[in-house]
Amino acid sequence: MQISIMKIGVFGASIDTEEDITNKARKIGEEIAKAGNTIITGACKGIPLAAVEGAKAMGGYSIGFSGAYSREQHIAIMGTALELYDSLVLxxxxYKYKEMRKYCLKYRNVSSVAECDVAIIIGGRWGTINEFSIAYDMEKIIGILSHTGGATECIKLLIDFFQKKTDSQVIFDSDPVSLVNQVCQISKHSAISY
Incomplete structure (x- = not known):
């Protein structure tokens, strides 16, 4: 079992997306694994799946936070293979609301973001905005893969509009390799300064 330096969450839409964005998500996963870090996702299809596949192709360690309460239910509703995850958190x-799928997805969002040292946002929709806001409130280091559409196009506007005080650091970059390198450097520096 690989000992990781940090846990990096990758958050984005659980739907199929443009090939270029999917390839960038895979590259993010590869870079996370190359640096010896653990990847965390919401154990779903789309962008998170592409990132996990990239990490696993490089021998990386992955943790999936499922919106399901059993492995069988995970396969049925989340639709990703169990073997992609070295650890699957159900x-x-x-949980009182375990039969309410939408509630379970938000439970998963809070839990997966809380487990991360760093959050990376790629594209995304409402769920991704939710994950971003949780990471921002938890004062995480956040990398935004710019020019991937969806949520990434409005995050800077939200930060500027609400002007909420936080120690969260948000980095925007359109290059997957550069973005992973930057968030890793900031995270290492932050860890040393405590």
Missing amino acids: IPQE
């Missing part, structure tokens, strides 16, 4: 059986 919704607790005792």
Whole structure:
């Protein structure tokens, strides 16, 4: 089992997207693994799946936070293969709302972001905005892969509009390799300064 330097979450739309964006998500996953880091995703299709596939292709360690409460339910509703994840975190059986899929997805969002040292946002929709806002409130280091559409196009506007005080650091970059390098450097520097 690989010992990782940090845990990096990759968040984006769970739907098929343009080939160029999918390839960038794979490259993000590859770079996370090359640096010896663990990748965390919401264990779903689309951008998160592409990132996990990239990380696994490089021998990386992956943690999937599922919106399901059993492995069987994960396969049925999340639609990703169990073997992609070295660790699959499920919704607790005792969770009062475990039968309410939309609630479980938000439970997953909070839990997966909380587990990350760094969050990277690629494209995305409402769920990705939710993951970004959680990371921002939790004062995480956040990398935004610019020019990937969706949520990434409005995040700077949201930050400027709300002007919420936070120690979160948000980095915008359109190059997957550069973005991963930057967030890793900032995270290492932050860890040393504590």
